[in-house]
Amino acid sequence: MAAIIGSVTTSFKKEIRIFQQYEVWSRILTWDQKWLYIVTHFVQKGSVKQIDLETHKISTGKTFGNCGVTMSEGSKEKPVRPVVFATSVSKYVFKKGRFTVAPKRLLRASGLLGEGDKTGEFPAQCQDQGLKITEATMGKNTDDGSDLEIGRAIEEQRLRGMKYAKAWAELDTLHEELLSEHETSDCVPTIGSFSDIAGYGISYH
Template identity: 30%
Template sequence: MGYLARRRSSYALQQCHFSHVFLPAVVRSRSPATEGDCNIHKSNSTYITDLDVSRAHLSGFLFAPILLSIKSSIHCNLLVSAISCTFHQEIKSFRPYEIWTRVASWDDKWIYMVTHFVDTSEFWPSRYVVQDLTSTNRRIRVPVPHEKEQRVVFASAVARMVFKSGRLTVPPKRALEICGLLSAQAAECPTAAPCPDPGAGVTESATGFNKWTVEEMALYKEKGLPIVRLERGWDAVRGLFREDQCVLAEYRDSMW
């Protein structure tokens, strides 16, 4: 995981902006026969490996400065403290799927990433922030209704993570500031303006996140916090999935 994170870090170092903090990274994969269980479905235990790979790519894109000690003397590792995974629908062997991972929220100690395993045929982003992959979008993109988004989510997971510099815990707000993902204005702005509900579909103003105001991003983070803490139940995490026209990047594993 560390190798993948650092490889992505060097690639995306100069390309991420604070408006990208909530954008997802997408991994396209397929369930091989070796990951099947007795029901010829993807085994539940193999989801954890996929989560590791997907988080590594997202961490490399967003947290390059603090992982590689480039913009600060502080060097951190991003460690997993807890994982919760809920299975909504089976993935049959050899079926392709996508893993969408994004930062959902953070508090004084923990940063939370949410991951959704979704049907690969339903969502076609139109823009990639750190890649030029527009030629891969061979289909005409049609927005997917929010109700259908929920039906094509195979599984949803939350990872609670912490930035560690040796034995010292680095607050997520400080780490995000070092990485250029949290402006001074955002750090001081709690909840000031209305923004899309975390469980709602994409709105026109939030399509690319670069159109979100600092106040909207702060409120989105606060609304997502009780969900990723599982205070509203496991199934509420599923509602955090939404289709983004703009994603950080797409990565395809060897099965593609």
């Protein structure tokens, strides 16, 4: 099975200076029947504290690292926000031959959706309408570890991420904006043609 990247868009917030060290943090944003959306943040090195490494825990059975000093309860001091240089959103499709594998099948097989067969799955009408699963619907106590509560928490996060994925998907319509109707059957008007480097044949129109 192959993971194929469909597209990626990056928005820069701050300059990344030459030779400046930075870290790349990625997380699952959301998924639908076809695409898995990943959001990636380029941040200043050391500005994000990791609690643990799941890969280390799986391979050794031991925890790794900690989150450092935690804020005391009732403290009015605001936590320090990480310095974000840029944010990227990418989408992946999974193929087995010509067959498209739904992302939720891979997530469940990877153990990321809990142990229940229905974890993370909710009625289609809830998903289509993008209904937000609130704390009230999840129950007052969501720490009991049950598959139902885990599934509801996962679905809440998926629906939160879907609003960004839908807005980003609107950019796909720009593929049709290269040429207008009259330009497809006539010459394209341009302001000028400029060579980048002499001898390389690169020009901008």
